Amino acid sequence: MSTARADRIGLLVLPGLAYLGLIYALPLFLLLLKSFRDATGALSVAEFVQIFGDPLQRSIIARTLRVAFLVTLLALVIAWPTAIVMRSARGGWLSLFLVAIILPMSLGVVVKAFAWSILFRSNGFINQSLMTMNLIDAPIRLLFTETALVIGAANVFLPFMVLPIYAVLQQQDPNLPDAAATLGAGPYQRFFKVIVPLAMPGVVAGCAFVFSMAVSMYVIPSLIIGERQQTVAMQIARSFLFLRNEQLGSSLSTILLLIAVSVVLGSSWLAARLGARQ
Amino acid sequence: MLDRHAPDPGAAPMAAPDAQYLDVVAIRKAFKGVTVMDGLDFRMARGELVSLLGPSGCGKTTLLRIIAGLMQADDGSVILAGRNIASLPPHKRNISVVFQNYALFPHLSVAENVAFGLRARGMSKADAVKPVREALALVRMQDFAERSITALSGGQQQRIAVARALVVRPHLLLLDEPFSALDRKLRETMQVELKSLLRDRGITGIFVTHDQDEAMGVSDRIAVMNAGRIEQFADPSTLYATPATPFVMDFVGLSTRLSGRVAAQEGALVAVDTDLGRLRAPGTLAPGTPVLIGVRPELIRLDGGADMNRVDLVLEDVAILGSKTMLQGRPGAEDRLLCELAGIRNCKARGDAVSFHWAVEDTLLYDLSAGATP
Ligand SMILES: Nc1ncnc2c1ncn2[C@@H]1O[C@H](COP(=O)(O)OP(=O)(O)O)[C@@H](O)[C@H]1O
Ligand SMILES: [Mg+2]
Numbered sequence: 094m095s096t097a098r099a100d101r102i103g104l105l106v107l108p109g110l111a112y113l114g115l116i117y118a119l120p121l122f123l124l125l126l127k128s129f130r131d132a133t134g135a136l137s138v139a140e141f142v143q144i145f146g147d148p149l150q151r152s153i154i155a156r157t158l159r160v161a162f163l164v165t166l167l168a169l170v171i172a173w174p175t176a177i178v179m180r181s182a183r184g185g186w187l188s189l190f191l192v193a194i195i196l197p198m199s200l201g202v203v204v205k206a207f208a209w210s211i212l213f214r215s216n217g218f219i220n221q222s223l224m225t226m227n228l229i230d231a232p233i234r235l236l237f238t239e240t241a242l243v244i245g246a247a248n249v250f251l252p253f254m255v256l257p258i259y260a261v262l263q264q265q266d267p268n269l270p271d272a273a274a275t276l277g278a279g280p281y282q283r284f285f286k287v288i289v290p291l292a293m294p295g296v297v298a299g300c301a302f303v304f305s306m307a308v309s310m311y312v313i314p315s316l317i318i319g320e321r322q323q324t325v326a327m328q329i330a331r332s333f334l335f336l337r338n339e340q341l342g343s344s345l346s347t348i349l350l351l352i353a354v355s356v357v358l359g360s361s362w363l364a365a366r367l368g369a370r371q
Numbered sequence: 372m373l374d375r376h377a378p379d380p381g382a383a384p385m386a387a388p389d390a391q392y393l394d395v396v397a398i399r400k401a402f403k404g405v406t407v408m409d410g411l412d413f414r415m416a417r418g419e420l421v422s423l424l425g426p427s428g429c430g431k432t433t434l435l436r437i438i439a440g441l442m443q444a445d446d447g448s449v450i451l452a453g454r455n456i457a458s459l460p461p462h463k464r465n466i467s468v469v470f471q472n473y474a475l476f477p478h479l480s481v482a483e484n485v486a487f488g489l490r491a492r493g494m495s496k497a498d499a500v501k502p503v504r505e506a507l508a509l510v511r512m513q514d515f516a517e518r519s520i521t522a523l524s525g526g527q528q529q530r531i532a533v534a535r536a537l538v539v540r541p542h543l544l545l546l547d548e549p550f551s552a553l554d555r556k557l558r559e560t561m562q563v564e565l566k567s568l569l570r571d572r573g574i575t576g577i578f579v580t581h582d583q584d585e586a587m588g589v590s591d592r593i594a595v596m597n598a599g600r601i602e603q604f605a606d607p608s609t610l611y612a613t614p615a616t617p618f619v620m621d622f623v624g625l626s627t628r629l630s631g632r633v634a635a636q637e638g639a640l641v642a643v644d645t646d647l648g649r650l651r652a653p654g655t656l657a658p659g660t661p662v663l664i665g666v667r668p669e670l671i672r673l674d675g676g677a678d679m680n681r682v683d684l685v686l687e688d689v690a691i692l693g694s695k696t697m698l699q700g701r702p703g704a705e706d707r708l709l710c711e712l713a714g715i716r717n718c719k720a721r722g723d724a725v726s727f728h729w730a731v732e733d734t735l736l737y738d739l740s741a742g743a744t745p
Contacts, residue, residue: 268474271441274461275468276488276539286491290478367478 121350128343140344150328154348157325160242160314161307165254167247168303169296172254176292179255180262194252202249206316209245210236213317242318249313250306254299261295262288293367301360305353325349391450392417392575393438393543398447400433400599407433408599411447415577415592420569422578422586425596426622431579432471434596435545438577439466451542462491467536469546473528475520481531482507482516488539506538507531509568526557533565537574544569544576550585562588583623587611595619611667617737620665625697627666627708627727629682630739633658641736647682647702652734665735668697668711673719675728684708686723691715698725 131137144150179190197205212218215232223229235241269291270283278286311326318324323331325345332342395413399406407430415421423431436442438449440461448457456464467488475484485506489499507513510530515523523531529549536544549565550558566589569576580586586593587607594604595618603615614620621628631645633656641654643662650664666680675681684700696715700708710727719725 266472266474268470268472269476271461272468272470272474272476273487273491274441275439275464275466276491276535277462277465278487278491279460279462282491286487287476291476 124343124346125350127339128347130340132340140340141348144341144344144348150345153323153325153328156239156322157308158352160239160246160324161304163243164246164250164307165300165304167243168251168254169300171247171251172258172299175255176258176262176295179259180265194255198252202312203316205249206245206313209241209248210317213241213245236317237319237321239318239322242314245317246307246310246313247303250303253302253306257298257302258292258295261292265291290367294364297360297364297367301356305356308352308356309349391415392419392452394448394450395434395438396448396450398434398437398444398449400430400437400442400444406599408444411600413594413601413604415575417452417575418573419592420566420574420576420578420590422580422590422593423596424580424583424586424593424622427581429596430599431581431596432547433599435468435547435577435579438543439468439545440464441468465539465541466543466545467539467541469529469532469536469544469549471547471549471551473532473552475528475531475535477520479520480516481512481518481520481523484520484531485535485538487535492539502538506534509537510534525552526561529553529561533568537572542575544574545579546576547579548581549578550580550582558585559588565589587623593623595622597622614665614735617663617665617739620735620737625668625709625711626735627664627668627671627710629664629706629708630703631662631664633660633662640731643736645682646706647684650680650682650734651731652680652736653732654736656736656738661739663737663739665737666729666733668709670733671708671710671727671729673710673712673725673728679728679730680734681726681728682708683724683726686719686721686725689719689721700727 128140129136129138131139175190175194179187182190213235214220215234215236217235219235220229220232224232265288269287273283273287309326310324311330314322314324314327320327325348329342329345329349332338332345336342391414393413393415395411398408398411398413400408411430411434413434423434425431433442437444440456440459440463444457448455450456451464451466476487479487482503485503486496486499489502490496504513504516507516510533512527512530512534515527515531520528520531529552532549550561553561562585578586578589590607592604592606593610594601595610596602597618603610603619605615610619610623614623617628620626629645629647629650631643631650634642634644634649635658636642636655637651639653639655640651641656641662643650643652643664645664652664656662682702684702686698687701688697688699690697690699694713694715696712696719698710698712698719702708708727
């Protein structure tokens with residue numbers, strides 16, 4: 094009887110499943126199907142062969158992966174100390190940190206990207222400051238560079254790195270570093286043998302979030318770097334909207350999807366492995 | 372004022388006069404302006420097992436953390452084996468701690484947890500295998516070496532915490548309420564086990580506890596703490612027989628309490644007037660002094676000679692406690708009379724009028740006047 098009841102409760106997921114199936118899975122499936130067909134509609138992988146044979150497409154994929162990797166790395170480097178400080182913050186300071194990190198998320202990504210492009214302009218704040226400090230003679234080119242893209246994107250995605258790391262650090266038993274200290278571990282050993290390994294599930298989750306968002310970002314590169322150096326997401330939009338090349342667009346989408354899926358699967362495998370020991 | 376001379380880390384302690392292997396001097400500590408410790412002194416010998424006994428919040432953990440170096444005292448010194456270690460960081464003190472929640476590393480296996488201290492001291496993985504195996508055997512956990520910490524019961528986790536603390540051969544072992552998370556049966560077994568383990572290996576150790584039976588059971592001497600001060604530091608029987616303050620009398624064991632006022636000095640005895648009549652106790656106090664009289668319950672009988680103290684009362688409660696019976700009277704709001712009788716067939720009941728008798732020399736007397744040493 095109780096299993097029958099559980100079964101009936103299980104029916105509650107149906108609306109959700111239907112929604113996801115209709116809005117998410119079906120179009121994605123059609124897209125996938127399209128990418129494996131040629132112009133005549135026959136099954137083929139010709140489009141993929143062509144993409145990987147094309148130096149331009151290859152360089153776009155490589156740039157996308159490189160940028161996503163660097164964005165993730167930069168976000169991680171900034172997020173670590175932030176999360177560490179937040180863990181020891183109390184009361185008002187903690188609220189301040191959380192607001193400072195969460196509030197910008199409510200600001201549209203377009204607004205933020207524009208704000209960054211103002212900073213990066215040749216007569217923008219960064220160049221002016223560097224020139225005032227006599228570090229450079231002439232404005233250096235920042236806008237439309239990969240560096241600007243990495244810095245800007247890392248800033249936008251930072252909350253998704255800080256919050257999971259803060260969450261695991263905050264759950265750590267504060268006695269653990271103390272126990273390590275009384276056992277003879279100095280500050281470095283405490284950090285690398287206790288605090289970091291215990292924070293790894295949060296680090297993995299944060300990296301997975303940021304990488305999958307960075308690898309598929311469209312608005313930020315469009316605004317900071319423009320059409321000149323494209324990313325896969327921009328190329329997809331271009332193929333559908335301007336080139337009217339649905340074949341190319343759907344195949345690139347499939348590639349992006351495969352990257353995202355492997356990141357998610359890889360990170361959940363890693364998280365499970367790390368979690369199993371705890 | 373503080374001797375900031377730092378000894379070389381890891382060196383064996385120099386020979387020190389046994390009576391002051393650990394010498395904690397004039398410790399002061401405040402949290403955000405609230406003083407929790409004001410000039411605490413604490414001294415123990417090498418190889419001694421000492422309990423810090425006191426109610427929750429009296430500063431036991433704080434004192435332990437100051438000794439271990441996990442917290443800085445505002446003033447005072449901690450001298451271990453003849454050197455002031457007050458300015459040494461915890462990882463250079465070689466003082467092991469068994470934490471109240473054990474604080475085992477969840478990302479490491481049982482064996483890796485035990486090996487942690489050895490590895491932190493630079494021992495290779497291969498060299499650590501043997502001492503780790505020995506330490507696990509010591510706590511009878513050798514079959515669990517490769518287990519995950521989370522797969523262990525509370526008692527097993529505690530054993531691992533002890534093995535991890537002992538494997539580094541600490542100069543001093545501190546245990547913060549190590550049994551509080553265990554159920555009663557297991558707690559008693561672990562107390563006996565741990566005591567003989569530490570005794571056999573000559574470990575100098577401090578047990579923190581708020582449980583008087585535990586303190587009595589595991590330690591050579593007990594320091595009774597109250598509000599950041601040590602009220603009395605003595606062996607269990609001295610503590611029980613001659614508590615130095617009313618607080619110690621109440622915290623360690625049960626006791627009759629009667630308040631009164633000194634009526635006269637009669638040679639080596641003081642005559643005290645209470646609501647229940649005149650009582651006598653050994654001591655010297657000026658007439659008029661407010662005092663508290665105490666008697667341990669097993670020293671009270673229902674009959675006795677004319678030279679004994681005697682009070683007449685109506686029993687408020689008769690409680691059968693396994694092998695003994697506790698008779699209780701409550702003549703006043705603060706006053707309480709307790710008589711413990713062996714056996715449970717005493718034929719006394721609530722409402723019976725009885726007389727309590729006890730020897731004058733068994734009477735405890737405390738000066739309650741302001742300014743008296745507590
Ligand atoms: N980190 C801290 N910050 C503020 N107050 C503290 C801190 N640690 C302890 N205290 C206070 O110091 C007193 C003693 O605490 P503690 O040593 O933990 O007591 P015990 O271990 O005997 O229960 C308590 O009043 C407690 O509130
Ligand atoms: Mg405590």
